[in-house]
Amino acid sequence: xxxxxxxxxxxxxxxxxxxxxxxxxxxxxxxxxxxxxxxxxxxxxxxxxxxxxxxxxxxxxxxxxxxxxxxxxxxxxxxxxxxxxxxxxxxxxxxxxxxxxxxxxxxxxxxxxxxxxxxxxxxxxxxxxxxxxxxxxxxxxxxxxxxxxxxxxxxxxxxxxxxxxxxxxxxxxxxxxxxxxxxxxxxxxxxxxxxxxxxxxxxxxxxxxxxxxxxxxxxxxxxxxxxxxxxxxxxxxxxxxxxxxxxxxxxxxxxxxxxxxxxxxxxxxxxxxxxxxxxxxxxxxxxxxxxxxxxxxxxxxxxxxxxxxxxxxxxxxxxx
Numbered sequence: 001x002x003x004x005x006x007x008x009x010x011x012x013x014x015x016x017x018x019x020x021x022x023x024x025x026x027x028x029x030x031x032x033x034x035x036x037x038x039x040x041x042x043x044x045x046x047x048x049x050x051x052x053x054x055x056x057x058x059x060x061x062x063x064x065x066x067x068x069x070x071x072x073x074x075x076x077x078x079x080x081x082x083x084x085x086x087x088x089x090x091x092x093x094x095x096x097x098x099x100x101x102x103x104x105x106x107x108x109x110x111x112x113x114x115x116x117x118x119x120x121x122x123x124x125x126x127x128x129x130x131x132x133x134x135x136x137x138x139x140x141x142x143x144x145x146x147x148x149x150x151x152x153x154x155x156x157x158x159x160x161x162x163x164x165x166x167x168x169x170x171x172x173x174x175x176x177x178x179x180x181x182x183x184x185x186x187x188x189x190x191x192x193x194x195x196x197x198x199x200x201x202x203x204x205x206x207x208x209x210x211x212x213x214x215x216x217x218x219x220x221x222x223x224x225x226x227x228x229x230x231x232x233x234x235x236x237x238x239x240x241x242x243x244x245x246x247x248x249x250x251x252x253x254x255x256x257x258x259x260x261x262x263x264x265x266x267x268x269x270x271x272x273x274x275x276x277x278x279x280x281x282x283x284x285x286x287x288x289x290x291x292x293x294x295x296x297x298x299x300x301x302x303x304x305x306x307x308x309x310x311x312x313x314x315x316x317x318x319x320x
Contacts (some may be wrong), residue, residue: 095133169194
């Protein structure tokens with residue numbers, strides 16, 4: 001990103017977390033429908049049924065899927081339990097549809113903002129159900145203030161449920177050391193650059209140095225034959241990876257977000273690599289969509305086209 005793009009992205013992420021602005025947009029009969037049209041580029045819909053329809057379609061095309069009900073930083077225990085019930089229903093629906101795929105979630109959505117004990121209890125309840133259905137769970141990584149708690153919960157859960165994985169953000173200075181420790185646990189590691197704004201003493205900005213760190217961490221995962229999901233849309237990383245290693249081994253996969261670069265993921269799949277599409281759903285799409293636009297400025301132009309153009313209910317047909 002250029003400096004102006006970084007500044008714009010930072011401003012948009014800040015605005016996206018302003019509850020007053022968010023509430024105003026949700027209640028606006030003019031703004032909300034327009035922004036929802038743009039949101040449908042990046043989310044499958046409001047409901048679990050819409051997400052399952054997208055998951056089955058995309059899986060039929062030869063991709064793997066990770067589905068998530070959007071939400072984070074839920075600070076009321078009853079709301080955490082409600083979110084846990086939704087994930088339970090999602091996992092059970094996976095079983096009914098014979099989808100031996102991945103359910104993604106943020107621990108702050110199911111209890112971490114209340115207590116680590118609540119998050120762990122809800123995660124293990126979900127993991128027990130998932131294990132019976134052959135479903136995997138991928139826990140997200142959040143702001144750096146939550147990293148220790150997330151990793152502690154993951155390690156404890158992973159020892160009981162090997163199908164529970166965790167996300168690592170390459171931009172955090174601590175992540176290479178965290179990776180060396182996590183290699184001793186069985187769960188899949190989802191490697192991302194990192195979407196949260198962090199101070200320079202804690203994290204690298206988007207830069208060649210960050211790309212190098214990402215490649216080094218990815219190489220360590222592959223050399224140790226550890227299950228890994230390389231979650232990136234960065235063309236320079238994809239090209240460098242192809243140049244160095246070619247097709248991914250069977251324990252690794254490329255992962256991209258729904259609606260972003262589907263044609264590139266199709267190329268990677270055609271070259272023989274395992275590929276996964278992350279499929280979010282739910283009514284709390286506002287923050288998620290703002291982050292997608294902030295991370296990739298070109299998404300702003302696509303969002304404007306969606307707002308002024310004809311309605312579209314799905315981007316599923318973009319996956320070949």
